Amino acid sequence: MLWYRLNTLVPAPGFLTNLRTSILEFFWSGMHWAPVLHLPLKEGGQGLKCLHTQVRVFCLQALQRLLYSAGSSTWSILAHAFLRRFQGLRYDRQLFYFCPGDFPRDLSGLPVFYKDLLRTWKLFSMTRSVAATVGADLLAEPLLRNPQLRVQAAESHSVRQSLVLAEVTRVGDLLDYNRGDWLDPLMLARRMGLSRPRTPRRVLQEVKAALTPAARAYLNRALSEGAPHPPSTPGLPDLSIEPLPRRSQQTPHPFTASRQHELQPVSFQIAPRKHLYTLTLHTLVSRPDTKWRDLLPPLEGEQPRWASLYSTLVPRPVGDISWRLLHGAVSMGVFLTRFTPILDTCPFCNVRETLGHVYLECARLQPLFRLLTNILLCFWLHFSPLLFIYTLPIRGPTKLRDLLVILLLALAKTAIYKTREGRLANEASCDCRAVF
Numbered sequence: 001m002l003w004y005r006l007n008t009l010v011p012a013p014g015f016l017t018n019l020r021t022s023i024l025e026f027f028w029s030g031m032h033w034a035p036v037l038h039l040p041l042k043e044g045g046q047g048l049k050c051l052h053t054q055v056r057v058f059c060l061q062a063l064q065r066l067l068y069s070a071g072s073s074t075w076s077i078l079a080h081a082f083l084r085r086f087q088g089l090r091y092d093r094q095l096f097y098f099c100p101g102d103f104p105r106d107l108s109g110l111p112v113f114y115k116d117l118l119r120t121w122k123l124f125s126m127t128r129s130v131a132a133t134v135g136a137d138l139l140a141e142p143l144l145r146n147p148q149l150r151v152q153a154a155e156s157h158s159v160r161q162s163l164v165l166a167e168v169t170r171v172g173d174l175l176d177y178n179r180g181d182w183l184d185p186l187m188l189a190r191r192m193g194l195s196r197p198r199t200p201r202r203v204l205q206e207v208k209a210a211l212t213p214a215a216r217a218y219l220n221r222a223l224s225e226g227a228p229h230p231p232s233t234p235g236l237p238d239l240s241i242e243p244l245p246r247r248s249q250q251t252p253h254p255f256t257a258s259r260q261h262e263l264q265p266v267s268f269q270i271a272p273r274k275h276l277y278t279l280t281l282h283t284l285v286s287r288p289d290t291k292w293r294d295l296l297p298p299l300e301g302e303q304p305r306w307a308s309l310y311s312t313l314v315p316r317p318v319g320d321i322s323w324r325l326l327h328g329a330v331s332m333g334v335f336l337t338r339f340t341p342i343l344d345t346c347p348f349c350n351v352r353e354t355l356g357h358v359y360l361e362c363a364r365l366q367p368l369f370r371l372l373t374n375i376l377l378c379f380w381l382h383f384s385p386l387l388f389i390y391t392l393p394i395r396g397p398t399k400l401r402d403l404l405v406i407l408l409l410a411l412a413k414t415a416i417y418k419t420r421e422g423r424l425a426n427e428a429s430c431d432c433r434a435v436f
């Protein structure tokens with residue numbers, strides 16, 4: 001019911017945020033690491049459906065229907081009529097040829113639903129395979145903001161406005177079928193409200209120069225035969241979408257949670273919902289995958305084994321502690337001291353309590369690590385801090401051993417976590433080796 005309503009109605013401002021807060025309060029007791037939770041499990045998230053992303057995907061699916069449906073449905077006729085009124089441009093499908101950076105910021109004049117569609121489209125980078133060279137599509141090819149027909153003379157705001165005023169916004173509008181020739185610059189200047197034909201002449205020259213020989217030949221033939229005026233809607237466009245390039249000039253962290261750099265352009269017409277979801281989610285999410293990258297630099301090819309954290313033998317609460325530890329989302333002195341009167345020192349040894357200290361360096365952990373070293377040697381595995389924190393992948397031939405070792409590592413982390421909590425609560429048993 002919720003998805004149906006979000007698919008058909010534009011949610012009120014703040015509704016999605018409030019709903020997400022309620023969900024996080026219910027499942028995670030108010031611990032809001034929302035961007036991470038929405039990532040798939042194998043990428044370090046919890047696979048929680050992101051409401052904002054899902055609504056964007058609904059918009060993209062509506063755009064797919066708008067651009068690629070047969071065009072006979074009543075809705076698409078109505079939608080095209082709304083879009084054609086946008087800023088007097090008389091574009092419908094052509095609006096989606098614009099570069100996102102070139103898109104008008106002011107979307108006023110459109111109904112809320114269509115504003116949402118265009119705002120969603122602006123989140124992506126779009127590539128159109130080729131501009132139209134023949135047929136009715138060439139007549140409907142946009143003159144303004146068209147990256148494939150870059151008309152420099154029409155890039156200034158005032159010239160754009162004059163062309164809109166003169167109702168000359170498409171290639172076909174530049175043809176004068178009565179004269180059997182291109183529009184007379186003087187006449188075009190008059191329609192644009194200009195006293196001199198210099199700008200219209202430049203526009204005509206640039207358009208002719210930008211067209212391919214085949215396109216020019218088609219237009220000449222259309223003029224000599226007295227072809228009809230340009231159609232309002234061009235044919236199905238061949239568009240590919242991908243995430244927007246990063247605005248920041250800084251080199252991104254090599255291990256971000258975002259798979260943005262891996263996502264290739266995809267044909268918008270056939271992109272399935274699942275892919276659109278991934279594309280949208282990774283357009284919005286970009287952060288380092290784990291807090292441990294700097295503390296414990298992994299070797300070449302090593303990475304956190306997120307998928308192993310919740311393997312079959314590991315109870316869910318135990319897996320949660322390992323998962324939170326990889327994200328650095330566990331209680332520790334240096335963090336708590338910012339918000340509470342608690343000291344930033346370790347409750348066992350009075351050293352400054354950092355993430356690395358609590359789970360690797362504290363002297364109290366060493367007996368537990370020696371025990372783990374001995375146990376793992378029985379499985380022909382070498383215990384190391386990397387193995388402890390990042391855990392190991394489950395491989396087919398050694399699956400049973402891997403599952404058991406993953407369980408032991410997860411239980412050891414839980415023992416460290418629980419004994420620290422116990423010490424802070426003044427409980428008696430705080431020996432992590434004994435608890436393990």
Ligand SMILES: [Zn+2]
Pocket residue numbers: 346347348349350351357361362363364
């Ligand atoms: Zn300590």
